[in-house]
Amino acid sequence: MEKEPEPQAGSAMGGLPHTGEIFKEALILASASPRRREILQSVGWPFETLAVAIDESLLHGEEAVAYVQRLAREKAEAAASHRPSRLVLGADTVVVVDDQILCKPLDGGDARRML
Numbered sequence: 001m002e003k004e005p006e007p008q009a010g011s012a013m014g015g016l017p018h019t020g021e022i023f024k025e026a027l028i029l030a031s032a033s034p035r036r037r038e039i040l041q042s043v044g045w046p047f048e049t050l051a052v053a054i055d056e057s058l059l060h061g062e063e064a065v066a067y068v069q070r071l072a073r074e075k076a077e078a079a080a081s082h083r084p085s086r087l088v089l090g091a092d093t094v095v096v097v098d099d100q101i102l103c104k105p106l107d108g109g110d111a112r113r114m115l
Helices: 034-043 064-082 108-114
Strands: 027-030 047-049 088-090 095-097 100-102
Touching (some): 027 034, 027 064, 034 047, 064 088
Antiparallel strands (some): 095 100
């Protein structure tokens, strides 16, 4: 029985092909984030962006890791419902300061207040 290749240090791809060879169709990125698009472009994987609307409200008592994992999962599930036969990647980020999650600012004034 052949062993799977070990992930390579410093490789974002973990030793996987980075030219789209593993995809028959483009990956669906369930995010509108320019940074996430940039990351996928940098590794050469073909993808399409499908921004989906989900409720991003923080649940009472929800910790940062659980919150961001839930958002990523819900985005992926929502996108997968539109493209059921495709491989979907959901992702999200959160900013935490002094154990407090800073949600997206409502406007410029709100952003300045957060800073």
